[in-house]
Amino acid sequence: MLPLFRRSLLAAIVAAGLGLDNVASAQSIDTSARQAIITDFDTGTVMMEKNADELMVPSSMSKLMTVFMVFEKVKSGAWKPDDALPVSETAWKRHYKSDGSMMFLPVNSTATVDELLKGVVIQSGNDACSVLAEAHSGSEEAFAEAMTRRARQIGLTRSTFRNASGWPEPDHMMTARDLSVLARHLIADFPDYYPLFSQMEFVFNGIRQGNRNPLLYGTPGADGLKTGHTQAAGFGLTASIKRGDRRIVMVLNGLGSMQQRADESRRLAEWAFREWDRYPLFRAGEVVIPDAPVWMGEARTVSLVAKSDLAVTLPRRARADMKVSVVFNGPIPSPVKAGTEIGKVVVTAPGLSPLEMPLVAAADVARLGFGGRLAETIRSFFSGS
Incomplete structure (x- = not known):
């Protein structure tokens, strides 16, 4: 049986999760939201969560899936931004007497x-969603139905949609x-389309309306x-x-008022940037072990390199x-093919699940x-290796 090699690397520094959902086993903050999750965009690390897998009414946050579907349509070239779409009586009637938010699209x-x-x-x-x-x-x-199917394909494992709004x-x-x-x-x-989420206001049909995201008004780096x-x-x-090279994504729901939503989202965002940080370890292709021994190979050693950029939050x-x-x-054992997974980096720290x-x-x-x-067998025999 081949021996297990374990080498200490740069003790007391950090490595990454390769986009894994790395979850701290203990978190030092709670929230008044019924459901919440804060993640690091680059590493996928979950910095805090509360009932994050509990089914909930998403309200207008589910419009993000409608936007995703439309962004795909535009990116594929099937739709162009200046294509004119009809406002049917069906779409208009669905919302014109409701007390929901409106773009105020005239019928026909x-x-x-x-x-x-x-x-x-x-x-x-809501009327714009129905037209789209x-x-x-x-x-x-x-x-x-199409939203639900596509949601499953991109990793939304528990979402079900019954309308677009x-x-x-x-x-x-x-x-x-x-x-x-x-x-x-x-x-x-959709890096080319994403800046739309930070636009502060829009005027249509003579009506000016502002973006309802409270973080856009005074929270540094907020953009959606x-x-x-x-x-x-x-x-x-x-x-x-996004601040510097760090971006966090936060979802809160079940708060009691607009003011509480604004205050709590700002408080949690500041906590995430103040108490957590992202630390790079290796770049993709960077040598981690320069001389891993090879048995019966034309070369006695091979370098082991990072498969991807490695950083941890x-x-x-x-x-x-x-x-x-x-x-x-x-x-x-030889032969060895470049790109074959040979080993792993193991990262441990108090209060965190091990990362590999x-x-x-x-x-x-x-x-x-x-x-x-x-010849190698004879050499190994006499050298005792």
Whole structure:
């Protein structure tokens, strides 16, 4: 049996989660929100959570899935921003007598895709959602089914949509974790369109309306995404804040008022940036072990390199007790193919679940021929290796 090699690496520094959902086993803050989750955008580390997998009424935060569907349509070229879409009587009647938020689209008029997106994101217009849904799938009901299917494909494991706007309907449900995943997709997949979420106001049909995201008004780095409110759900917010090279994504729901939503979201954002930080360890392709031994190879060693950029998000107080080691079975039997996973970096710290990141061979190592293997066997015998 090949021996297990373990090497200490840069004790008391940090490594990364490769986008894994790394969860601290203890968190030092609570929230008055019924559901909450705060994650680091780059590493996926969960800095705090509360009932994050509990099904909840997402209210207008579910409009983010409508926006995702439209962004995909535009990115594919199927829709252009200046395409005019019809405002049907069906879409108009669905909302014109409601007390929900509106873009105030006249019946039998048209609006461009760009205008409708602004109406959804900035004005939270329920009528704009219905117009986009009908143009996309023929009816809002068909669009909701398409939303649910696509949501499963991108990792929203528990979300079910019954309409495009988040208007209260039975079974129209999401989780805070699903909203966090969706927010990360919107930021990562649509960098050209994402700035729409930080636009402060929009004027349509002579009516000026401001963005309802409270963090855009005075919280440094806030640039998205969407508020929500219904009587059943309370007040919610899916938010993104970027400061320097760090971005956090936060989802809160079930708060008691607009003011509480504003205060609590600011408090938690400041806590996340103050108490946590992201620490890089290795760049993709950077050598971690330069001389991992190879058995019966034309080269006696091979370098092990980081498969991807490695960084970890940690409580600042945990950094001093971080321990990093490399584990692999060695000597590594030849032949070795470049890119093959050979070992792993193991990162431990008090209060955190251990993190593991793969290491791969940096180069091919061919197997020795018969004569070379015989010579190596004799050499090993007499050297006692």
